[in-house]
Amino acid sequence: MSALYPSARQGFLTGLIDADTAVIKAALVRGYTYNAGHVYMSDVTAAGGTVAATATLTTITTTSGTLDSADLSFGAVAANANNHYVVLYQASAVGGGADVAASAQRLIAYVDSGGACIPTGAVVTLTVHSSGWFTL
Numbered sequence: 001m002s003a004l005y006p007s008a009r010q011g012f013l014t015g016l017i018d019a020d021t022a023v024i025k026a027a028l029v030r031g032y033t034y035n036a037g038h039v040y041m042s043d044v045t046a047a048g049g050t051v052a053a054t055a056t057l058t059t060i061t062t063t064s065g066t067l068d069s070a071d072l073s074f075g076a077v078a079a080n081a082n083n084h085y086v087v088l089y090q091a092s093a094v095g096g097g098a099d100v101a102a103s104a105q106r107l108i109a110y111v112d113s114g115g116a117c118i119p120t121g122a123v124v125t126l127t128v129h130s131s132g133w134f135t136l
Helices: 006-014 041-046
Strands: 024-030 050-056 072-076 085-090 096-099 106-111 123-126
Touching (some): 024 041, 041 050, 041 085, 050 072
Antiparallel strands (some): 024 050, 024 085, 072 123, 085 106
16 A cells, blocks of 8 residues: 555645655655554654665656656665565755754655565665656
């Protein structure tokens, strides 16, 4: 299952999330189940999610309301037999800059990796779907 967080939909409409200027990251997460009521990365970890690695989205485009980016490399991720999901989130303030506290990092999307993210101790590369991450 993949889903946009309802708070992200609202954030895009009200300007609390800006894919053009803010720093958008992807986290490999295990032990977390999507919850539509979650708003911040701190909600993910409070619900038992373990962040195995993060990567910053680069070459972001938003053509026709579709968020797309270059493929991601998470570096070497410790081996773990569990499939990891990808959580997209705004790591910075809306205007960009340094990462803010996890309690202010706004969740955007929960993406099922389709079994493609089972770390073996090597570099984890995630190929972004040809149609992008999602379309609003």
